[in-house]
Amino acid sequence: MQTIKDTLLTLARAYGATGRESNIASTIRGMIEPYVDEITTDALGNLIATRKGAGKKIMVAAHMDHIGFIVTHIDKKGFLRVHNVGGINRANSLNRRVVFANGVNGVLSHEVEDFNPASSPMSKLFIDIGARSREEAEAMVDVGDVAVYAPDVFEMGQRVSGPAMDNRAGCALLVEALKALESRENTVVAVFTTQEEVGLRGAAVAAYGVAPDEGVALDVTLCGDTPKGVKISVELGAGIAVKVMDSSLICAPSMVKALESAAERAGAKHQREVLTGGGTDAGAIAQSRGGVPSGVLSIPCRYVHSAAETVDLSDMEAGVKTLVEYLSH
Numbered sequence: 001m002q003t004i005k006d007t008l009l010t011l012a013r014a015y016g017a018t019g020r021e022s023n024i025a026s027t028i029r030g031m032i033e034p035y036v037d038e039i040t041t042d043a044l045g046n047l048i049a050t051r052k053g054a055g056k057k058i059m060v061a062a063h064m065d066h067i068g069f070i071v072t073h074i075d076k077k078g079f080l081r082v083h084n085v086g087g088i089n090r091a092n093s094l095n096r097r098v099v100f101a102n103g104v105n106g107v108l109s110h111e112v113e114d115f116n117p118a119s120s121p122m123s124k125l126f127i128d129i130g131a132r133s134r135e136e137a138e139a140m141v142d143v144g145d146v147a148v149y150a151p152d153v154f155e156m157g158q159r160v161s162g163p164a165m166d167n168r169a170g171c172a173l174l175v176e177a178l179k180a181l182e183s184r185e186n187t188v189v190a191v192f193t194t195q196e197e198v199g200l201r202g203a204a205v206a207a208y209g210v211a212p213d214e215g216v217a218l219d220v221t222l223c224g225d226t227p228k229g230v231k232i233s234v235e236l237g238a239g240i241a242v243k244v245m246d247s248s249l250i251c252a253p254s255m256v257k258a259l260e261s262a263a264e265r266a267g268a269k270h271q272r273e274v275l276t277g278g279g280t281d282a283g284a285i286a287q288s289r290g291g292v293p294s295g296v297l298s299i300p301c302r303y304v305h306s307a308a309e310t311v312d313l314s315d316m317e318a319g320v321k322t323l324v325e326y327l328s329h
């Protein structure tokens, strides 16, 4: 599991906020270049890598963006006011270290008076970057810059925790699958997508451009195995999850079957996932052009959309094996 771990650690530490993916895209490009025939980037910043083959054209999408905080304005004292980009849980965000693309650090904090972590709006939050005035702050950060949870990534046994497992775990799975893939049975178009966290925007245009015969998204999903946790059957460490439904799509039964039998053939541990909230890039792929049969391999993840999202490397390994087997037939 050393290689997938190294890939995951590298990707999890790279900056790449939603709508600001060029840095993570170039990191991924460097990793996959030797294993594909062609790499392009489209107008929305999707990184599109093609490995030509004989049969079907299969689009495999993993979003590389990461939820963050966009600076809306800077006050007189140099505090940055922010809005969320993607599904930020405010209670998970308080008094945390955040970092901008240019390396500027900050503390994300909140007004104290009348503050309720569950219900107070984003306008009650601010970032303190150590500036003593608006002028000092403006020399460090611009309105429109996006901060993310600082990349505090660490190992716990065979598990890895950090802020951007959603979805650098999916990106790492796709990178490792491209490295392992030997077959030229199908044309594989690996798309590292942008702006998933604000509504599957990158995947929507990429799917139109690629026009695949089948689509697979790789993303994280929730786990229900923590004390009094959310109601979902998925467990961390119980294998790669084959999605049946989420709020963005009902997976094509043919795809659920194909992914499950690929897992069986590969001898990979797998489980089923029904997620009652949240979507994935597969939702956009499924509804592109005249419709595309689509499915999802989900990596079980605890504490999703917090700064300590936690995945299990054995689930990711099972995902690599399953995906490679599926793409080879």
Ligand code: CO
Residues within 6 Å of the ligand: 166, 197, 305
């Ligand atoms: Co997400």
Ligand code: ZN
Residues within 6 Å of the ligand: 063, 166, 167, 196, 219, 220
């Ligand atoms: Zn995601």
